Amino acid sequence: MKNKILIGCSSFYNSFWKGVFYPENLPSKQWFDYYCQHFDTYEFNGSFYKFPTIRIFQNWYNKTPKDFIFSIKVPKEITHLKKLNDCENRLQEFYEVCQLGLKEKLGPILLQLPPSYVFTKEKLETILQILNYDFQNVVEFRHESWWNDEVWNAFKEKGITFCSVSHPNLPQTIFKDFPLVYIRFHGIPKMFYSSYSKEELLSVSSQIKSKQGFVYFNNTASEAGILNALELQKISGKQ
Template sequence: MKNQIIIGCSSFYNSFWKNIFYPQNLPSKQWFEFYCHHFDTYEFNGSFYKFPTVRVFQNWYNKAPESFLFSVKVPKEITHIKKLKDCESLLNDFYEICNEGMKEKLAAVLFQFPPSYTFSQEKLETIINILDYNFKNVIEFRHESWWNDEVWNVFKDNNITFCSVSHPNLPQTIFKDFPLLYIRFHGIPKLFHSSYSTEELKHVNNQIDSQKGFVYFNNTASEAGILNALELKRMTV
């Protein structure tokens, strides 16, 4: 079976991509439509910075083609400020907004925790207890202490995906035995800027063969992200 990997980016509104991806004369208001002609998914990071409304997500839902999928990042108020403490109601509101706004175009719900969020039994239990398992939950950690068998086993038992990351300060393991394969390429050695070579992308493509999931390029502070996404997409066809 050929891999069922859907590839996209974590940003699209990018002036670096003019003449490289977007035609020179294409108005910026048409960039997302153009992006959707080339990719079938988008990792929505705007919700990390500002708690979304149903209307905001409905607008994105209406802009996207019928088969398009969004992965949506949980607000930093939940993951970075409160760090899941006393967040049950807030998180439930977010899930409800995702469900009502994105409907069938919602792919995964991404929790990204800060480097200061180190492993502990208590934190692991909090994660397990607070998630809504009607959604595809993906957890991205930024501290290596979470790379351990206990976490992985608990995640598998609870149908949670451990996010694979390409990040300067983290192991680059590609995890293939969770509910989804979910990879975020952030850029190495320069975070958000560095490009991945053809050889590196071929190596990744060989590992994700026969898998099902999502790959997002977040090295979008330059032209690298879109070029890498297009190249890997060509490899998976």
């Protein structure tokens, strides 16, 4: 994947996309197949709500093209309920389920931490100790206190990617000096709904064109996400 940015969405099952992306007469059971004809990556968020099984991921593996890549979100029981405390074995189990189920189609493992997870040196050390470095780890913070040199330097030393987030309450930094570029567009000013202009997408594309990584649109509560993803593909010459 050298010097390649993969573009996709954080969901696909969306009735707002009928007639905009999905053909009007296409049955919903064929929506993901159609998505895979236009995108070569998908950010799987279902694992955030329910701990996955190997069989579930094997099913996703079997219905995707050869070179398709999944990014997988860590369950909220680990990141939001336990907040990484006393869950080393559970996280390792998650890594193993992802690897056994998705094999070579497994891309980054995304840990999204809640806004209440404010920076401390102890929490940073917890993150550094709990991760399995055999995998591509991406960490998304929702509190601005984590935007600091101590965190960035530690992540670079360990090969962890600091997630770039487009979020109403967070800095809009596009991070390019980590193992991967990993950008999540959540929607501004209205989270999950707002669309991004062509000018905004052009700016991002120009910043990351020589990098490798992933860009996902999570503004999928409307038609904005899919239209933005298609526009960024066009800008990036991927259509």
